[in-house]
Amino acid sequence: DVKVTQSSRYLVKRTGEKVFLECVQDMDHENMFWYRQDPGLGLRLIYFSYDVKMKEKGDIPEGYSVSREKKERFSLILESASTNQTSMYLCASSSGRLLYNSPLHFGNGTRLTVT
Amino acid sequence: AQTVTQSQPEMSVQEAETVTLSCTYDTSESDYYLFWYKQPPSRQMILVIRQEAYKQQNATENRFSVNFQKAAKSFSLKISDSQLGDAAMYFCAYRSATGGSEKLVFGKGTKLTVNP
Secondary structure (H helix, E strand, O other): OEEEEEOOOOOEOOOOOOEEOOOOOOOOEEEEEEEEEEEOOEEEEEEEEEOOOOOOEEEOOOOEEEEEEEEEEEEEOOOOOOOOHHHEEEEEEEEEOOOOOOEEEEEEOOOEEEO | OOOEEEEOEEEEEEEEOOOOOOEEEEEEOOOEEEEEEEEEOOOOOOOEEEEEEOOOOOOOOEEEEEEEEEOOOOOEEEHHHHHHHHHHEEEEEEOOOOOOOOOEEEOOOOOOOOOO
């Protein structure tokens, strides 16, 4: 079974702090994603990566950056956390650049609170 | 850009009954994939079922089946013999099969309650 592990289940940070959310997958997947989930808004894509050191902006990249130095690890960085970034963050991975029917495998999510 | 609409924010069903969750999408593409994901209170999103747009036959997975109407751009999920463990948020998602796009577009979700 694919395992996608997010380093923290709950996180509380202060406004202005630099925040790192870590995600590791163990199935050698090419693609990795960061989504943000808010009530009534569903899942919105922040960034994704289809290869090491490659990244593409999703729908809401402002205030975020990402890093993918190794294939199994995809980090989401909040450069200067703000209260409107309080949310649930979901990491996901999938195999194959052009395997369109390949499903996403999700981690358990990190609930981030910025005070 | 593609959009996915789930018009029912909440639904409820009696245990052992059947419930249908609605999903419509907007696209100009002819080749794509559609997915239903389930998110139980434990928070981990799980794939329920997927459908290739080029296939006319509706996908089924045990008690879960879809009604895919390509012309109407509709992709509803039917859960038969509902069980308490089916209680969750359900998300419909769209993925293009052209242009090398990797991302899925999700709807806003439907919260399903199963009453004993």
